Amino acid sequence: MRKQNANISMAATLRKFEDLKNEKFNEEDQITVTSEEQIQVERSVQEIFRSFRLRCDIDSNLPKLLRWEHIQALKHWLTFLPPGYKSLDASRTWICYWILHSLSLLEVKLSDDLKDSLVDFLKRCQCSDGGFGGGPGQMAHTATTYAAVCALCIIGTQKAYDAINRDKLQQFLCDVKTEDGAFCMHRGGEIDIRGVYCALAVATLTNISTEKLFEGTAEWVISCQTYEGGFSGCPGLEAHGGYAFCGLASLLLLNKGHLCDVDALLRWIVNKQMKFEGGFQGRTNKLVDGCYSFWQGGAFPLIHSLLAQENKEPKWLLFDQGALQEYILICCQYPAGGLLDKPGRPRDIYHTCYALSGLSIAQHSIDGEKLILGSPENKLAKTHPIYNIGPDYVLRAGSYYSKLDIPGNEPSFL
Amino acid sequence: MGDSSSDDENAWVFYKDRPEWKDVDPVPQDDGNADIAAIRYTAKFKDVYDYFRAVLTKQEKSERALQLTKDAAELNPANYTVWQFRRDILKALNKDLYEELEYSQHIIDEHPKNYQVWHHRRVLVEWLKDASKELHLTELILNDDAKNYHAWQHRQWAIKTFNLFENELAYVDQLIQDDIRNNSAWNQRYFVINNTSGFTCEVLKSEIKYTLEKIKIAKENESAWNYLRGLLLHDKEGLSKNETVTNYCEELYSSGNRSPFLLAFLVDMCDEQVSQGGGDMRYTLERAEELCNSLANQYDKIRTKYWQYMAEKIKNKAEGKSEPSPPSDDS
Ligand SMILES: [Zn+2]
Numbered sequence: 001m002r003k004q005n006a007n008i009s010m011a012a013t014l015r016k017f018e019d020l021k022n023e024k025f026n027e028e029d030q031i032t033v034t035s036e037e038q039i040q041v042e043r044s045v046q047e048i049f050r051s052f053r054l055r056c057d058i059d060s061n062l063p064k065l066l067r068w069e070h071i072q073a074l075k076h077w078l079t080f081l082p083p084g085y086k087s088l089d090a091s092r093t094w095i096c097y098w099i100l101h102s103l104s105l106l107e108v109k110l111s112d113d114l115k116d117s118l119v120d121f122l123k124r125c126q127c128s129d130g131g132f133g134g135g136p137g138q139m140a141h142t143a144t145t146y147a148a149v150c151a152l153c154i155i156g157t158q159k160a161y162d163a164i165n166r167d168k169l170q171q172f173l174c175d176v177k178t179e180d181g182a183f184c185m186h187r188g189g190e191i192d193i194r195g196v197y198c199a200l201a202v203a204t205l206t207n208i209s210t211e212k213l214f215e216g217t218a219e220w221v222i223s224c225q226t227y228e229g230g231f232s233g234c235p236g237l238e239a240h241g242g243y244a245f246c247g248l249a250s251l252l253l254l255n256k257g258h259l260c261d262v263d264a265l266l267r268w269i270v271n272k273q274m275k276f277e278g279g280f281q282g283r284t285n286k287l288v289d290g291c292y293s294f295w296q297g298g299a300f301p302l303i304h305s306l307l308a309q310e311n312k313e314p315k316w317l318l319f320d321q322g323a324l325q326e327y328i329l330i331c332c333q334y335p336a337g338g339l340l341d342k343p344g345r346p347r348d349i350y351h352t353c354y355a356l357s358g359l360s361i362a363q364h365s366i367d368g369e370k371l372i373l374g375s376p377e378n379k380l381a382k383t384h385p386i387y388n389i390g391p392d393y394v395l396r397a398g399s400y401y402s403k404l405d406i407p408g409n410e411p412s413f414l
Numbered sequence: 415m416g417d418s419s420s421d422d423e424n425a426w427v428f429y430k431d432r433p434e435w436k437d438v439d440p441v442p443q444d445d446g447n448a449d450i451a452a453i454r455y456t457a458k459f460k461d462v463y464d465y466f467r468a469v470l471t472k473q474e475k476s477e478r479a480l481q482l483t484k485d486a487a488e489l490n491p492a493n494y495t496v497w498q499f500r501r502d503i504l505k506a507l508n509k510d511l512y513e514e515l516e517y518s519q520h521i522i523d524e525h526p527k528n529y530q531v532w533h534h535r536r537v538l539v540e541w542l543k544d545a546s547k548e549l550h551l552t553e554l555i556l557n558d559d560a561k562n563y564h565a566w567q568h569r570q571w572a573i574k575t576f577n578l579f580e581n582e583l584a585y586v587d588q589l590i591q592d593d594i595r596n597n598s599a600w601n602q603r604y605f606v607i608n609n610t611s612g613f614t615c616e617v618l619k620s621e622i623k624y625t626l627e628k629i630k631i632a633k634e635n636e637s638a639w640n641y642l643r644g645l646l647l648h649d650k651e652g653l654s655k656n657e658t659v660t661n662y663c664e665e666l667y668s669s670g671n672r673s674p675f676l677l678a679f680l681v682d683m684c685d686e687q688v689s690q691g692g693g694d695m696r697y698t699l700e701r702a703e704e705l706c707n708s709l710a711n712q713y714d715k716i717r718t719k720y721w722q723y724m725a726e727k728i729k730n731k732a733e734g735k736s737e738p739s740p741p742s743d744d745s
Contacts, residue, residue: 023716030632033560034595079449083456089463090493091740117448124444136444137467139495188498227604227644233563236570238601241561267678271636273715282596288559295478298710306613315725320716321595337430 012322012373014063015278017053020046023275034285041287044343045277045331052330052365061330065359065378066337069371070352071106073337074099077349088349090134092123096351097147100154104390105356105380117154122148130175140172141186146198149205150389153397159402171209171390173199181216192233193224197246200253201387205394207401210408217299218256221247225260228284229268239268241282241295248302249386250334257306266303270318272296277331278323279342280358289341290332290351293324294388301385304366321362325373328359357383426458429465434478440464441471461485470499475506484517491525497534511542519551526555532564536571537688548572553585560589561598568607582606594628604644613648619658621645626662633666639675643682652690654683675716681705681724688732691700695732 024042027035056062074301078099081088088095096118103110110118123147124136132148147171152160171408176184176195183195196217203209223235224247230239231247248265251257272280272292280292300317307313332339338347339355360380363372372379386392429435442464445452455463466486469479483500486493504514518535526532539545552569555562573579583606589599611617622645628638646653654660660683666676684702687693708724710718 024635028632030594032593032595034593077451079452081451081453082453083459085453086455086459086490087492089453089455089459089490090495092451092453099451117446117450120446121448121450124446133495134493135472137441138493138496139498141494185529186494186498188501188537189494190529190536218567226601226639227647228601233572234567236574236605237567238563238598267682268640270717270720273716275714278716283561284640285595286597291663312727314719316719318720318723320719321563323716 008050008368009370009372009376011376012057012325012371014326014373015323017049020276025276025355037287041342042276045288045327048331048343053082061375063326063374063378065329065374065380066333066335067377069335069337069355070333070339071103071108071337073334073347074102074106074108074349074352090138090141091147092135092146093122093132093144093151094134095349096122097151097154098349100151100213101383101389102349102353102356104154104393105360107381107384110155110236112157115157115161118151118155119159119163120158122152122160124391126163126165127172128168130165130172132172134353141189142173142176142183142195142198143371145169145172146201149202150387153205153387153393154389156393156396157219159398162302164206166208166401166404169202169206170210170213170407173203173208173213181214181218181220183217193221193231193243193246194233196221197250200250204253205387205397205401207398207404208407210406214254217253218254218259221250221254225265229261229264229266230272230283231265238283241272241280241292244269245295245299248299252302252305252386255262257302258309262303262306262310265299266307266318269296269299269303273319273323277327278320278325279327279331280324286326287342290328290339290358291341291354293328293332294354294361297358297361298383298385298388301361301366317365319362321365321371322373324362325359328355328362329374329378356380357388361385380392428461429459429482430461435465438465438468438472443467444731459489462489466496470495475503477507479503480507480509487521491521491528491531493586494530494533497530501534502535511538514538515542515547519547522555525650526559527564529564531566536568539572545572545576545578548576550579556589559594560596563598564617566598566602570602573606574609588627594632595635595637596651597608597640600637600641604641613645618648619646622656622658626658628700629662633673634675636675639679643679650684651745653679654686672708672713674709674717677705677713681709681721681728685724685728685731688728699729699732 025038027039030347041204052062122132125132127140128132129140131145133141136145149164152163178184178191178254182191183199184191185195200214203213224231224243226232226239228239230244232239233243251260258348274281274288277288279288279290280296281288282292282295297319300319304314304317331343334340334347339352340347341351360383363370363379364382365371370379382391383389384394430440449678459737462482462485466482469482480500480503483496483503485498486496504511515538518531518538522531522535539548548568549572552565555565573582586599586603605611607617607621625638625642625645629635629642640667642659646656646659649656663676663679667680681702684698685707687698688695703725706721710721714721
């Protein structure tokens with residue numbers, strides 16, 4: 001029987017440590033760079049799993065989400081970043097989004113003053129010719145525009161909504177659209193599938209999408225589906241988790257998910273979950289990485305909805321939700337707050353956002369069921385698997401902007 | 415490190431102290447009063463970018479502005495605004511683009527995973543209409559990291575735009591010999607064939623042979639199995655009718671091999687047979703179920719839910735074939 005009740009919560013159980021040794025990489029006497037790196041990662045993960053089991057015997061509450069530590073780290077980063085972050089100086093709207101989304105997953109409310117300051121800053125990143133740059137005075141960029149619009153939707157105040165110049169935003173998207181339906185990252189910039197996703201996400205969130213703006217886009221996205229089943233950044237390249245998410249989410253935003261080979265996509269993506277580590281790799285024969293918890297994990301609810309359209313709806317999300325939670329909670333948390341790619345790597349804001357987003361995806365099954373590893377206190381808020389902001393923020397932005405006219409939609413005689 | 419700008423930190427003269435910049439008023443960053451995502455810039459970073467904003471605002475396309483963009487780009491090579499303005503200046507001053515090409519190689523070498531430096535390179539090559547150095551450059555980068563996505567993207571673009579396919583298959587073959595699990599190399603193999611001979615019957619035959627030999631070496635190598643599937647996408651008969659492949663898989667299975675990729679392949683063959691109908695349906699169905707069960711419970715446990723789903727999907731498909739639309743019965 002299908003459980004139809006919302007809010008059913010189940011405890012996920014840890015995989016048996018003894019069984020895991022059968023899940024390790026089989027090198028088959030072919031020692032290559034790929035196998036050596038993989039085995040090294042498995043060793044470090046095994047060490048962490050082993051010491052975790054010892055602590056588990058004493059503390060049945062484990063694994064524990066370090067909620068307080070993450071919140072402290074995020075709040076600190078929101079205002080203060082050491083000079084080493086200069087490499088993200090052209091991604092400051094991203095920093096806002098990563099932190100705000102992480103805090104919302106951790107169910108932290110922002111003060112009104114802070115919201116106003118954030119809106120004020122993001123407005124300074126908006127360009128006179130439309131769209132948002134990575135910081136004040138920088139050119140508009142589709143990715144930093146996505147980040148700024150998502151951040152403003154999370155803030156969700158009237159001031160935040162009104163901060164976006166929708167006419168100019170639409171003009172910017174028109175300017176960066178290419179002849180074959182793709183989008184450049186900025187005027188004169190590179191073209192890849194991120195541009196499509198970011199353009200679609202902001203256009204639909206702010207209700208400036210027109211049929212013409214995305215003419216040919218679905219076909220271009222489809223041309224990025226590779227023989228492996230995933231999507232690549234551009235036609236011809238290798239299937240890749242980040243780009244696969246962009247491709248799939250774009251098709252769903254265009255209502256054209258059926259155009260891709262869903263079975264092939266599903267086959268590719270289920271195989272990106274690492275049998276020992278529990279987390280996801282981004283590409284075939286690459287290493288596990290905490291950020292793919294979302295890029296790959298987040299695709300499962302989307303695939304689920306596509307299969308449901310085809311009357312092939314599975315009974316559950318088609319990846320091992322418990323194993324992913326193991327990887328994130330046991331291997332990716334930095335003790336002083338923040339999350340990371342894999343053991344031994346430094347924590348950073350980007351991985352904090354996407355590991356938490358992936359954890360949320362893994363905890364929330366379909367139909368409101370929950371599957372929580374560790375104490376119920378580990379539960380995060382839900383995320384919208386297309387936009388990766390809270391579902392309520394999507395709804396509220398939708399109801400706000402739907403009352404406004406779509407720019408450029410008035411009858412034209414040209 | 416060979417980064418000259420950091421080595422000379424002490425000898426660095428701030429733009430604000432340079433007589434030749436006296437005529438320019440620096441433009442501080444317009445951050446507002448609150449500290450939001452506020453990076454504590456070094457004095458050098460702030461100085462360079464205050465002057466960069468000044469020339470950008472004035473749209474000053476001069477020699478000194480060009481030099482300034484170099485300093486700005488070296489402090490943060492991910493600043494796309496800096497690179498875009500640098501290109502504007504290069505064009506306006508009609509600069510020697512081969513010199514710039516040389517410079518871009520250095521910066522790619524230092525930041526091989528940066529979008530902006532690769533894009534800069536690509537625009538230069540487009541302007542010059544000369545891709546003679548691109549294969550060599552990307553090989554240098556791939557020597558260090560054979561899966562660098564940016565390098566592959568640049569290489570594919572150069573090969574396709576300037577028709578440099580000639581020796582690519584040999585290069586790919588070398589990479590697969592170096593690391594049979596290098597999925598980027600397998601993908602490149604597909605790219606080359608797809609854009610040259612295409613997957614004709616003959617090519618399919620020889621590629622299948624090549625791939626099966628590679629599978630023989632490492633039977634749990636997903637890259638080779640995925641490539642095999644890619645090849646069979648071009649076989650009009652589908653996945654399950656190619657005798658070479660079918661025989662190979664059955665022999666491998668009979669020999670006791672239980673690579674999850676082999677079993678998965680066999681499942682998809684059953685799935686296809688059920689879709690097409692014909693044959694011994696009951697046998698195919700039983701086999702699919704057995705394979706899915708052994709994957710779910712023993713050989714591929716992380717994907718248990720997927721294999722359960724596949725078993726059910728194939729079963730439903732078969733039932734739909736034998737009895738037209740039976741009343742749905744939720745179990
Ligand atoms: Zn990552």
